[in-house]
Structure formats: structure tokens, C-alpha cells
Amino acid sequence: MAEPVANGLQSVESALAALLDGVEALPDEPVAIERAGGRVLSQAVIARQDVPPADNSAMDGYALRCSDAGRTLPITQRVVAGVPPSPLASNSCARIFTGSEIPPGADCVVMQEDVQETAEGIHFPKTLSLGSNIRSRGRDVASGTVLLKAGTRLEAASLGHLAGQGITEVNVRCRPRVALLFTGDEIVDPGKPLAPGQIYNSNRPMLRRLLERFGAEVIMAESVPDRYEATCDKLRQAAGKADIVITTGGVSVGEEDHVKQALEALGTLDLWRLAMRPGKPLALGRLPREDGHGQVRFVGLPGNPVSSYVGAWLFVRPLMGQLLDCPSLQALPRMYARAGFATRTQGRRHYMRVRLDFTPDKITAHAFADQNSAVLSSCIDADALAIVPPFTEVCEGDSLECLWLVEK
Numbered sequence: 001m002a003e004p005v006a007n008g009l010q011s012v013e014s015a016l017a018a019l020l021d022g023v024e025a026l027p028d029e030p031v032a033i034e035r036a037g038g039r040v041l042s043q044a045v046i047a048r049q050d051v052p053p054a055d056n057s058a059m060d061g062y063a064l065r066c067s068d069a070g071r072t073l074p075i076t077q078r079v080v081a082g083v084p085p086s087p088l089a090s091n092s093c094a095r096i097f098t099g100s101e102i103p104p105g106a107d108c109v110v111m112q113e114d115v116q117e118t119a120e121g122i123h124f125p126k127t128l129s130l131g132s133n134i135r136s137r138g139r140d141v142a143s144g145t146v147l148l149k150a151g152t153r154l155e156a157a158s159l160g161h162l163a164g165q166g167i168t169e170v171n172v173r174c175r176p177r178v179a180l181l182f183t184g185d186e187i188v189d190p191g192k193p194l195a196p197g198q199i200y201n202s203n204r205p206m207l208r209r210l211l212e213r214f215g216a217e218v219i220m221a222e223s224v225p226d227r228y229e230a231t232c233d234k235l236r237q238a239a240g241k242a243d244i245v246i247t248t249g250g251v252s253v254g255e256e257d258h259v260k261q262a263l264e265a266l267g268t269l270d271l272w273r274l275a276m277r278p279g280k281p282l283a284l285g286r287l288p289r290e291d292g293h294g295q296v297r298f299v300g301l302p303g304n305p306v307s308s309y310v311g312a313w314l315f316v317r318p319l320m321g322q323l324l325d326c327p328s329l330q331a332l333p334r335m336y337a338r339a340g341f342a343t344r345t346q347g348r349r350h351y352m353r354v355r356l357d358f359t360p361d362k363i364t365a366h367a368f369a370d371q372n373s374a375v376l377s378s379c380i381d382a383d384a385l386a387i388v389p390p391f392t393e394v395c396e397g398d399s400l401e402c403l404w405l406v407e408k
Ligand SMILES: Nc1nc2c(c(=O)[nH]1)N[C@H]1C(S)=C(S)[C@@H](COP(=O)(O)OP(=O)(O)OC[C@H]3O[C@@H](n4cnc5c(N)ncnc54)[C@H](O)[C@@H]3O)O[C@H]1N2
Pocket: 182, 183, 184, 186, 187, 199, 200, 201, 202, 203, 204, 248, 249, 250, 251, 252, 253, 257, 278, 279, 280, 281, 301, 302, 303, 304, 305, 307, 373, 374
């Protein structure tokens, strides 16, 4: 059953669908793996070779034939890592080290703590199992199989995996270029003195960092005076060079709020006013590209810092995911947690900032006491957004769906 929505407001789902409709993935470019952290593969990488390339030892010890269990054997070779071994002579064993290749003929390795060194040679235990302490060829990666899928976001382990194949360069999606514009004549950047009535711009470093974590390149981050012409000029300038234009503030109903009007004059306002808290006045639309080819997506975040923060997670992140064709960015991981608080909602779905407490038998979501959209301290330790549907009473212990803020 569809969630009830207060009059005149759009659901988050319909707004997101409208924002993502027709958004195509960006082109790709080759990048050295040393600089590819956080980038998204545009095509699958096929393994060129087996890893490990040959059977090798998982322990420092002795390689032998399992059928020689319980015997005392002379050492006929010493195999060090990096040097190919000779076939194992019958009735003998080989001294071997972790990572050394297994000599042809040997079928198990016994670690040195489990043998006895005698004058006649090495005495082995009575029971040995075939293949023990041998890391077989291709166990990690088999040549010809998919090493990494298209859409993988490259992080520490996947970069190590690429290097393990001898790969130096990969094709990744170009980073979405984002223009950030901050409205509000009361907003001043840190470093300047505050006059009466002014406040510092919290949204600029906050959104820049968040966007970088989402994989964007922030190419513009400027304040816009609260005037209609100035807003139009900056929007035009931003749409000329960005893939996404984001504004903060100026989307509510006051006469100093010029963003929607400017957007309607230059492009399209697709949606405004959502059934969510925080972020009700969020505006979504499109601006024409300067060259006339296609359109740039526009996200008008409300000025309150918490509304901007939550709006970026819920709308900008999936948009980045679509531009990068990256499934892990398209939707936030969801989990269920027990409410460690009680609350009641009105006609908007509430995305509550919560800290998750993990104990062996349950996850508890602790909500910050003040959930007002101007209280940015509620976001600092928030691990997740707990979703409370409209017109709902939540009691302590109720199960709540939570969106995990993974790149916080
Ligand atoms: N009559 C109504 N008033 C308001 C409504 C409404 O439905 N009817 N909605 C409220 C809601 S909900 C929100 S959210 C805000 C959003 O308003 P705007 O997006 O137009 O934002 P501003 O008015 O420009 O600013 C709101 C608030 O945030 C502060 N701000 C703005 N930018 C920054 C920044 N970069 N860093 C720090 N703080 C910032 C600004 O000073 C305001 O206090 O509208 C409600 N009003």
C-alpha cells in the first residue's frame, strides 16, 4: 500500500525517479591504478593469469609425499621463494618456505613445528592429509574469469587485486563535475569577520567533502547574492561546465527565494516540495547545457544544513551512482534496528539522524535529541537515517528501517 502523503507534497520515490529519468553514464578515461582509488570501473576486468601462478607453500616447513607419512626422510633440496624447484626425488623431502613453489611430486607440506629433526633426516607424523598447507594454483583468481565487474568502485582490496595481475592502468568513468552554489545574503565564508545578522557558510565544506566521498569533482563552489539576475547568471555559468548543479537555500516560499524562479526561466523545475523531513522544499529540475546538447541535472537543496546533508545522501548520491553506472552508489544499504527512542510523525516521512549501537543480539538506533533541520550537530555521530513513515507512532523497541550512511 502506498504511504499516505500530506497534501501537495511529492513522495521521495517519485521525486528520485524523476531526477534519475534519462540520466546516462558519463564517458570513461584510462587512469593509473596508483591514482584510481574511489573511481568506478567502466568495463569488466578479465584475469590475465592465475593467482597464485603455481602451487605454493602456506607454511615454513617440509614438502613431501603423503604416502611417506610416519617416515624419516633426508632433505634433497631447499626451495626458496622466487626460485623454481626441481622434481622431488623419491624417498626424500624438501625444505620449503612460505610462498615457495611446491616441487613436482610433493603433495603436502608439514610445518616445521610438527616434525622432529634427527641425524637421519626429518621425521614426519603418522597421519598427513593430501594437499595440506598447499595453496593451489588459481585458488584466488583463475585466468580468463572476471576479476572485477564493471561498476566496481575501486578501493584498497580491488586495487591490490588489479596489481596482483600486473595491471598498471584501468578504464574508469569520468568523475561527475559538480557546481555548488550557496544562496543567502546572510552567509559568509569562514576567514571573514561576521557582521550582525550574518552566519558562516557550513554547507560549502560539508557538501564538498560529501561529494568527493561520492566520487565527484567539485569544479565550482561559490556564493550567490539574493537577487534574481545574479541567480540566473550563476546558474547559467554553472550549467556551462558541470554535470550536476546544486544550490543550497532559496527554495522555500519567501520573496528572497529566487532559485526556483531562475530555474524555471532558464530550464525546467520538475518537482518541488517533498513529503520528507528534513528537506521539504527540495527542488529538482534541469538546466540546458551551454552547447545546447542535453541537459544538466539540478538539485536545489534547502538551506538548513541538516536538510542539505540529508538531501545530498538521498538524491545527489544516487544521481552520482547513475552518472558513474555504479550500483553501490545507486542505493544506500538498508538494515533494521530497534528504536532506542519514541516519536510520532505528521504528514512527512521523517529521516531521523541515529547512532547505531551494535550488540551481539541486536542493533539499536539512538536518535539525537534535537532533530531540528538547523541542528547540524545531529549529523556528526549519525551512522544512519532511521525512516519513520508519515502519521506513525514509534515506541521504544519497535523495528525501524535504517539507511546506512556508508561514506560519512
Ligand atoms: N512559510 C514557510 N516557511 C518555511 C517553509 C514553509 O514550508 N513555509 N519551509 C521551511 C523548511 S522545511 C525549510 S528546510 C526552510 C528552507 O528554506 P530555504 O531552502 O529557502 O533556505 P533559506 O531560507 O535560504 O535558509 C534556511 C536556513 O538555513 C540557513 N542557511 C542557508 N544556507 C546556509 C549555509 N550555506 N550555511 C549555514 N546555514 C545556512 C539560513 O540562514 C536559514 O536559517 O524553509 C522553512 N521555511
